[in-house]
Amino acid sequence: MAAILVVDDSTTMRQMVAFTLSSAGHSVIEAPDGAQALALARKQKFDLVITDVNMPGMNGIDLVQNLREVPDCKFIPILVLTTEAGAELKQKGRSAGATGWIVKPFNPEVLLDTLKKVLD
Amino acid sequence: MNKMLRFKLYAYRNRLAPMVVLVTVPWVAIAPWAPGWMLAVSLALLFICAWLLFLHVLPTPPATRRATDDRRLSDAEIAGMRRSDQHAQELLARWASMTHESKLQLDEVDQHVTEVMTHAESAVVEIGKRFVEVTRKTRRQVELAVGLLSRTGGDAAEEGAVPDSLTDYIHASDALLKELGGQLSTLGEQLAALSARQEAVREDSKRIDGALDQLAGLASQIRVLALDSSRRGTSDNRAFVEMTDRVRDLSLTADESSRAIRRTLEDIKSQASSTDNAIRTLAMQARDAGRRSNEQVSALTGATLNKMQEVHGALGEIGELGSRIQADINQIIIELQFQDITQQKLQRLRAPMLAELAASWITMFEETRAFNQKLAGRAPEAAEPPRTQPFRVSRKNAAEGEKPKPAPQATEAGERRDDGSRVELF
Numbered sequence: 382m383a384a385i386l387v388v389d390d391s392t393t394m395r396q397m398v399a400f401t402l403s404s405a406g407h408s409v410i411e412a413p414d415g416a417q418a419l420a421l422a423r424k425q426k427f428d429l430v431i432t433d434v435n436m437p438g439m440n441g442i443d444l445v446q447n448l449r450e451v452p453d454c455k456f457i458p459i460l461v462l463t464t465e466a467g468a469e470l471k472q473k474g475r476s477a478g479a480t481g482w483i484v485k486p487f488n489p490e491v492l493l494d495t496l497k498k499v500l501d
Numbered sequence: 502m503n504k505m506l507r508f509k510l511y512a513y514r515n516r517l518a519p520m521v522v523l524v525t526v527p528w529v530a531i532a533p534w535a536p537g538w539m540l541a542v543s544l545a546l547l548f549i550c551a552w553l554l555f556l557h558v559l560p561t562p563p564a565t566r567r568a569t570d571d572r573r574l575s576d577a578e579i580a581g582m583r584r585s586d587q588h589a590q591e592l593l594a595r596w597a598s599m600t601h602e603s604k605l606q607l608d609e610v611d612q613h614v615t616e617v618m619t620h621a622e623s624a625v626v627e628i629g630k631r632f633v634e635v636t637r638k639t640r641r642q643v644e645l646a647v648g649l650l651s652r653t654g655g656d657a658a659e660e661g662a663v664p665d666s667l668t669d670y671i672h673a674s675d676a677l678l679k680e681l682g683g684q685l686s687t688l689g690e691q692l693a694a695l696s697a698r699q700e701a702v703r704e705d706s707k708r709i710d711g712a713l714d715q716l717a718g719l720a721s722q723i724r725v726l727a728l729d730s731s732r733r734g735t736s737d738n739r740a741f742v743e744m745t746d747r748v749r750d751l752s753l754t755a756d757e758s759s760r761a762i763r764r765t766l767e768d769i770k771s772q773a774s775s776t777d778n779a780i781r782t783l784a785m786q787a788r789d790a791g792r793r794s795n796e797q798v799s800a801l802t803g804a805t806l807n808k809m810q811e812v813h814g815a816l817g818e819i820g821e822l823g824s825r826i827q828a829d830i831n832q833i834i835i836e837l838q839f840q841d842i843t844q845q846k847l848q849r850l851r852a853p854m855l856a857e858l859a860a861s862w863i864t865m866f867e868e869t870r871a872f873n874q875k876l877a878g879r880a881p882e883a884a885e886p887p888r889t890q891p892f893r894v895s896r897k898n899a900a901e902g903e904k905p906k907p908a909p910q911a912t913e914a915g916e917r918r919d920d921g922s923r924v925e926l927f
């Protein structure tokens with residue numbers, strides 16, 4: 382079971398993701414924005430990070446880029462979970478260091494399958 | 502048109518005569534050499550061209566005064582009123598433009614809100630349906646679980662009741678085993694009794710052995726007596742009598758021993774017969790008990806297996822319902838995400854659009870107030886441009902980052918739902 386950091390400015394979305402992941406036995410920590418997520422990532426070690434793109438302050442792409450500079454997060458999988466599906470933004474995410482791109486609304490089963498793939 | 506023509510004639514009233522003279526000079530110059538018909542046609546054309554020139558080429562001068570103006574007002578007052586009128590016209594045009602843009606924006610907002618409401622309503626209906634499904638399936642699970650409990654937790658204590666639950670069957674098996682145990686215990690007791698009888702037979706055998714030893718002794722004594730009698734011969738009658746007495750005694754004793762042996766043998770025969778009967782009876786009882794137990798165990802095992810299959814089926818159904826409930830919960834999660842996404846999009850749309858509208862209305866309000874002040878005579882000659890910046894009503898001018906994003910397109914409920922996440926791993 383993995384320790385997962387979920388970053389989204391929407392409480393509902395965070396709760397949905399946390400519910401899905403904790404139901405599968407994962408340990409979930411939530412952060413409402415990029416700054417808090419970055420602070421958490423510097424304090425403790427996570428096995429995976431799931432982040433939204435459109436957030437106040439630091440957006441998801443910048444967060445991925447900053448997370449990759451944190452030693453503990455250099456090689457962990459980072460998934461982007463967003464409503465955006467544009468190729469350009471995806472390319473930005475990929476360049477920033479994201480491992481995968483999931484378009485909202487997510488299907489819990491698909492999310493868990495993806496997690497399994499990237500964690501394995 | 503008539504009013505405009507009258508105003509133009511009025512404005513050029515002092516220049517009309519020189520203009521006519523100027524235009525007719527070339528005609529007058531060629532008149533002596535041209536034929537009469539040409540002069541007539543060219544004169545007509547000259548007037549038509551002059552009229553067209555006057556109407557469409559000559560600009561309408563800015564009217565300081567018009568024919569309809571009140572002659573008691575000064576030119577400065579008329580000019581001020583003209584500027585105010587022009588300003589009012591511009592303001593009204595702006596109002597019209599802004600109202601039109603605002604209407605478009607409000608229409609867009611209304612469309613988005615309608616879409617959001619449609620989405621929300623659809624999502625709520627879908628979530629409601631899913632909850633009803635979850636409730637129905639959970640109730641079915643509870644029913645199955647209760648049924649399972651009744652199958653496994655029946656009351657076997659009722660006398661003569663037909664066993665129905667798995668517990669009943671287990672109780673029945675237990676009772677059968679106890680009965681078998683009791684029967685085996687009885688069999689053991691009876692075998693112990695038989696063993697006692699065998700012991701008695703052994704005792705009788707010992708007695709027979711004793712009697713046979715006694716008889717062997719008697720036979721030995723008789724042989725000794727026979728030897729003595731042959732040795733002594735007929736010499737001594739007295740000794741013969743003693744020997745005869747002794748032989749008689751021995752014979753009596755032997756007879757007694759024979760009777761004892763016969764009795765013992767009778768006893769043994771009787772006991773053997775009794776033991777044989779007891780063993781036969783026991784064997785029959787054991788066979789009957791075994792057969793009955795076998796039949797009952799077979800029946801109980803079959804019924805227990807059936808019950809186990811029912812329990813297995815019920816557990817399978819409960820598991821399947823659990824999977825369906827999980828699928829419903831997943832669908833509810835998706836619907837809630839739709840709700841959340843729509844809400845977020847609406848929030849992103851609302852802030853910049855309403856802010857723009859508010860700014861536009863405030864600008865218009867300021868301009869109107871300034872104009873009103875001018876009309877009230879506080880600054881009649883100012884006629885200065887509006888102090889506020891030109892308002893913008895279009896979202897196209899908004900900063901790129903503040904652009905509201907369109908809400909998800911409302912389509913048919915069936916088409917709208919994208920139940921599977923689109924995943925792309927890099």
